[in-house]
Amino acid sequence: MGINQDHVRHVGQLARLHLSEEEIEAFSPQLNEILRYVDELNTIETDGVEPIASVVDQANVLREDALKPCLPHEQAVANGPEVIDGSFRVPNILENR
Amino acid sequence: MTYEPVIGVEVHAQLLTRSKMFCGCSTDFGQPPNTQTCPTCLGLPGSLPVANEAAVHMAIRAGLALNCTIRSSNWFARKNYFYPDLPKGYQISQYEEPICEHGWIPLEVHGTTKRVRIRRAHLEEDAGKNIHASAGSGSLVDLNRAGTPLLEIVTEPDLHSADEVDAYLKALRDILRYLNVCDGNMEEGSLRCEPNLSLRPKGETTFGTKVELKNINSFKFVKDAIDYEITRQTQVLNEGGTVHQETRLWDTAKGKTAVMRSKEEAHDYRYFPDPDLMPLHISEGWIEQVREGLEELPQAKLQRFINDYDLPDHDARVLTSSRTLADYYETCVQLGAQPKATSNWVMGELLRELNHAGIGAEDAPVTPERLVELLTLVEDGTISLKAARELFPEFYASGKTAHALIQETGLRQVSDEGPLTEFIQTVIANNPSQVAQYREGKEAVLGYFVGQVMKASGGKANPKKVNDLLKTALLGNE
Numbered sequence: 001m002g003i004n005q006d007h008v009r010h011v012g013q014l015a016r017l018h019l020s021e022e023e024i025e026a027f028s029p030q031l032n033e034i035l036r037y038v039d040e041l042n043t044i045e046t047d048g049v050e051p052i053a054s055v056v057d058q059a060n061v062l063r064e065d066a067l068k069p070c071l072p073h074e075q076a077v078a079n080g081p082e083v084i085d086g087s088f089r090v091p092n093i094l095e096n097r
Numbered sequence: 098m099t100y101e102p103v104i105g106v107e108v109h110a111q112l113l114t115r116s117k118m119f120c121g122c123s124t125d126f127g128q129p130p131n132t133q134t135c136p137t138c139l140g141l142p143g144s145l146p147v148a149n150e151a152a153v154h155m156a157i158r159a160g161l162a163l164n165c166t167i168r169s170s171n172w173f174a175r176k177n178y179f180y181p182d183l184p185k186g187y188q189i190s191q192y193e194e195p196i197c198e199h200g201w202i203p204l205e206v207h208g209t210t211k212r213v214r215i216r217r218a219h220l221e222e223d224a225g226k227n228i229h230a231s232a233g234s235g236s237l238v239d240l241n242r243a244g245t246p247l248l249e250i251v252t253e254p255d256l257h258s259a260d261e262v263d264a265y266l267k268a269l270r271d272i273l274r275y276l277n278v279c280d281g282n283m284e285e286g287s288l289r290c291e292p293n294l295s296l297r298p299k300g301e302t303t304f305g306t307k308v309e310l311k312n313i314n315s316f317k318f319v320k321d322a323i324d325y326e327i328t329r330q331t332q333v334l335n336e337g338g339t340v341h342q343e344t345r346l347w348d349t350a351k352g353k354t355a356v357m358r359s360k361e362e363a364h365d366y367r368y369f370p371d372p373d374l375m376p377l378h379i380s381e382g383w384i385e386q387v388r389e390g391l392e393e394l395p396q397a398k399l400q401r402f403i404n405d406y407d408l409p410d411h412d413a414r415v416l417t418s419s420r421t422l423a424d425y426y427e428t429c430v431q432l433g434a435q436p437k438a439t440s441n442w443v444m445g446e447l448l449r450e451l452n453h454a455g456i457g458a459e460d461a462p463v464t465p466e467r468l469v470e471l472l473t474l475v476e477d478g479t480i481s482l483k484a485a486r487e488l489f490p491e492f493y494a495s496g497k498t499a500h501a502l503i504q505e506t507g508l509r510q511v512s513d514e515g516p517l518t519e520f521i522q523t524v525i526a527n528n529p530s531q532v533a534q535y536r537e538g539k540e541a542v543l544g545y546f547v548g549q550v551m552k553a554s555g556g557k558a559n560p561k562k563v564n565d566l567l568k569t570a571l572l573g574n575e
Contacts, residue, residue: 014365016179052376053172053376054372056375059378063148065149065150067116069135070122070123070133073131076134086132086239087130087228087237088237089237090238091235093227093236
């Protein structure tokens with residue numbers, strides 16, 4: 001599947017990137033190049049090969065259900081743009097509120 | 098046109114772990130905002146998630162109880178989207194490889210039993226909580242809940258009415274509570290229900306366009322929201338309109354659903370396996386070990402109560418509605434109490450006091466031992482049933498033994514012939530015309546005499562004894 005400019009706009013929007021028209025024009029062929037390169041994987045015979053989720057040969061890396069100390073509140077919210085009543089304040093999420 | 102509603106339900110059940118799904122922060126409810134967070138659940142760079150073994154164990158337990166197949170190999174995936182309550186920009190969930198799939202639970206609605214198929218149940222982490230402040234002042238975000246383990250349980254579209262959804266949710270909640278994997282509290286959000294609903298002309302097999310319902314936080318509102326939506330969609334279709342695929346929020350105050358308008362882009366989650374987490378391999382041995390530890394489920398317990406204790410369906414249902422109440426009841430019976438009499442007491446007097454106090458049977462101030470003592474005293478005639486019932490609130494609250502309380506209140510039942518005969522003679526002497534009626538064969542008058550004797554004794558006379566003695570006395574005085 002070729003990547004056209006609409007795909008670039010859509011993916012840019014999903015990633016919250018502000019792309020200029022020039023960038024959209026430039027990225028479209030670049031992304032196609034990258035995909036063509038990755039497409040070579042499709043030439044490999046994979047019938048009967050189980051899908052894997054990880055290339056690390058490990059499973060069941062689990063922790064005991066035990067409590068660990070949390071961050072102090074002032075550190076937890078230190079990176080927030082604004083803090084009100086202990087909560088992060090962000091722009092309205094729902095339009096009709 | 099008559100339409101048939103087709104409903105599937107997604108339930109998010111918070112698992113009763115102490116710590117979060119992928120970090121050691123507490124899952125305690127109701128703490129000050131952002132005091133139960135760490136670099137992992139805040140999504141800070143360099144932090145790594147590690148899955149909570151207890152959550153995996155609970156998912157397997159729930160899966161087995163829901164008759165699911167447990168996938169021997171399954172893994173976590175990232176569900177990517179932007180929202181302020183999701184600090185990492187993705188939710189760790191499971192996508193193509195859920196831990197549990199292809200299950201079912203039996204469901205009884207209006208006397209008929211059917212199976213509701215469970216499509217899948219998978220592990221994921223909860224998001225934080227948004228508090229929508231008044232217009233203009235923005236939204237407030239509390240990340241205490243972010244990372245709390247959830248089991249998302251998804252049905253096939255097997256439900257067809259608000260009543261069926263209600264029955265399904267209650268059955269599911271009972272199972273999860275019995276297993277001790279979720280407290281089932283809809284008001285606090287530890288059990289959240291999102292039905293999706295479409296209509297199709299009756300007899301049709303293809304599905305209509307479905308609407309997803311959110312923001313429902315009680316069993317009553319689930320029914321209200323579904324009934325509202327059935328009515329709304331019926332009207333849209335009857336007027337020749339089309340139902341749009343959308344998410345609608347239930348508005349409790351207005352009793353309506355309304356389209357959720359979000360600034361966010363249409364969903365395109367770009368799932369992929371989370372490279373930070375290793376896959377789960379669940380061996381047969383692990384599954385068997387969990388299976389052996391499974392408690393008896395509500396449906397099986399219900400049937401056993403009916404069979405073993407010869408209880409009416411209604412009694413068995415009430416008693417098995419919670420595991421602790423069922424345990425309380427069984428302890429009483431094992432102590433030697435008569436099953437049906439015990440059931441009456443537990444469902445009546447005890448449950449009334451428990452409900453009044455808003456507590457469960459596990460916290461009842463009256464232990465099964467003490468209740469059985471009272472029941473034994475009723476059984477052997479030391480105290481009348483009526484007096485025992487009247488005494489119960491004090492018995493429940495005071496912590497005194499039944500013996501002591503009966504002594505103290507003077508409610509010991511009078512069964513001795515001496516004093517009873519005295520009462521009877523007085524009553525007979527005072528009611529010559531009723532005596533004549535009785536002797537003429539009007540046996541119904543006997544009830545009147547029993548009543549009079551009971552009254553004369555201040556309610557303490559043993560009614561059965563009175564009955565016997567009266568019959569003899571009424572005939573013997575001829």
